[in-house]
Amino acid sequence: MTAGPAPVAASACPACGWPVEPDHNFCEACRQDLSQARESAAGEPVVQETVVRAVSGSAHGRASACPFCPSAEVSADGYCESCGRKLPSDRDHCELDLGLVAGVTDRGLRHSRNEDAMAFAVARLATGPMVVAAVCDGVSGSPRPDEASRAAAAALIQVTTERLRAGADAGDAGASAVESARQELAVLAGSDADSPAATYVTAVMTSRDVTLCWLGDSRAYWLGAGTPPAAHRLTTDDSGAEAMVAAGLATEAEALLLPQAHVVTQWLGADLPDARPHVARFEPPGPGVLLLCTDGLWNYQPDAAGLAELALPAALTDPLDAAITLTKFALDAGGMDNVTVVLMPFPLAPPEDVDPPDVEPGDTSLAGSG
């Protein structure tokens, strides 16, 4: 990857940001048709629209040395030639940072596979900047939950950003994205009766508001800065515990101890074609951070105030650092599940204040580091 700011050019490809000459009809990097965009904007100043996306585990990368045997060779299939352990993969621990949004996903201490996934995008559109993020948790009873969560996260981000660029509002973009993601999971299922499934929560953050969309028990929290800090949960779970609380049969603390507490009652999957996602719009009252996370984090700290204490104030200026802190907290507390933490500071920082990420021109899919 090249270091330094994104290239400055007379115009950039609206799909991937690669610099393009005025007489190019197709983007050299991603083959986007440029002539249409140019036509529709004829007579208006050419606007640089860029979208940068990142999906966890997309690099299919693996650590280059075994943490236990640093000098041993590594086999082509990813095992240490000395102790035989499988090398940690990109999917086991992934850190992504696009400046305006950052996140960490980790396998945890007890599972052999990370079935969580995260994806985000930063779009600088003619209408203004937007940040989109998705967090998904593969449903463990379903087949190939790790593939489900990753496919869902990637599809949600892809379609949401495409629809936003085409002028749709956040709610419509979210609905289209859910349909596409469900179709992706149907393709994964093939003809099996069991279909791969995942929870999801997406957030679209503009300079004014946040639109959330979710199914399952992955959560969004608002962590407000300022004194006194005001923090609260923004989503309700589709889970056994939540159903007990909603029916007045238990308090949250009691419900979480019940055996059916973590049974997910709605999810994204081909077997629930009619599941209606929850949608909520939220106008932040002031500066703060939006947190998206899977139950690997909130199981250890369901309380918004407790999470705010851990994440703020660092998350306001360095969301990756705060995401690492929250992840460590979950691992130190036991790490019984996969954990994923995504933080989006509000309001969105203006472009000049934020170092653009290190991106090869045309590289819309960032590999994770770490």
Added chain:
Amino acid sequence: MGQTGFAIDIYQNEYLPAGGQDVNAIVTVTAQDAEPVPPAEDTDGGSAEVIIVDCSGSMAYPSTKISSVRLATCAAIDVIHDGVAFSVLAGNDGAWPVYPDDGRMAIANEKTKQQAKQAVGHLHAAGGTAIGQWLRLARTVFSTYPAELRHAILLTDGKNEHEPRYDLEAAISACEGMFSCDCRGVGTDWVVEELRRVSTGLLGSVDIVPEPSGLAEDFAAMMESSMGKEVADVSLRVWTPQHASVRFVKQVAPAVADLRRTQSGPQETYYPTGAWGPGESRDYHLCVRVASAAVGQEMLAARVSLIAGSQANPEVLAQGLVRAVWTDDEALSTQINGHVAHYTGQAELAEVIQEGLEARKRGDEETATAKLGRAVALAEQSGNAGTAKLLAKVVDVVDAATGTVRLKNKVDDADEMALDTRSTRTVRTRK
């Protein structure tokens, strides 16, 4: 050699509980069906066959025995493909070449096969039995002709009385890897355990032919099977990580058989499996003990490769991975893979039959009844009808499911020896 493709399939439960160390897997090796190669063209690496017949004095009684052997040898010669090198040897307390008579090999064609059959017609019986001598002569004869596929048929009718045990052992060791040998005992005066040592060491089969009249068919069948082999000197190479060790690798289908093992490196062991023909499939049970790792960690317990050619210059035909994943989910770690369970049962079946027959021989009726009863129950459970039938010749079955049996008072020697030699045959699991 490059024509036959191989595939390895691994069947296992990879989940171990915290602290678990033993990993079991069934390794199924299948040689894919190849286009049948016309006989004249199938010796790109060369094939060589040696037929070794017992000409000790006992072979003359009854006279039908030696004449049946002559017929059977001719029947086998008829099956040999043109272009294959071959030789016929005779043995008693020594050994000598029958055809060609100079200790070399002849290339099969109409003329040489006719000449060989004539020479076989002059075979006569006299003298004692020293099988080690026969093996050593075969080794010398094979060394005169460089062939990739080297196979022998050995027939005896009696005990190996004229050489001490260690001489036979030494001869077997000297011949390991030099040629494979299928062994047959005709009648009931020979010792199963003696021939089994030869067949195990030399990667072949052992069986009883109770009546001499059955020899021709059996010999022809063995030779047919050998003509069908295409890839020589195939071995399993097992890599394990440091601080891990292979507890055992044994063949479990089509029959239970121990494998000879050589350590070829600090983390590698080789198990020769002999020659393979297209369409052949064999199953192996692998047990590895690893150092346990943290819950959530995945580890490669063994990498199983199928190797052709020498250890110095191996060609990898196929590979399979045997994994270990530590979990605290008991539902996952307590499951036993169906294939592993099945073959563990089949191996136990072969073992209790051997133990039961040995107990019966030394007069320990109580143990014999218990062991053979357990065998009947296992054969019933696993649907091994072939072994159940053999058992029914040695015990009266009162209740197969519970393994309640009574030893028969009178058991035909041939039936007892058939159970002994064929009890290793297993049934396969459904894939």
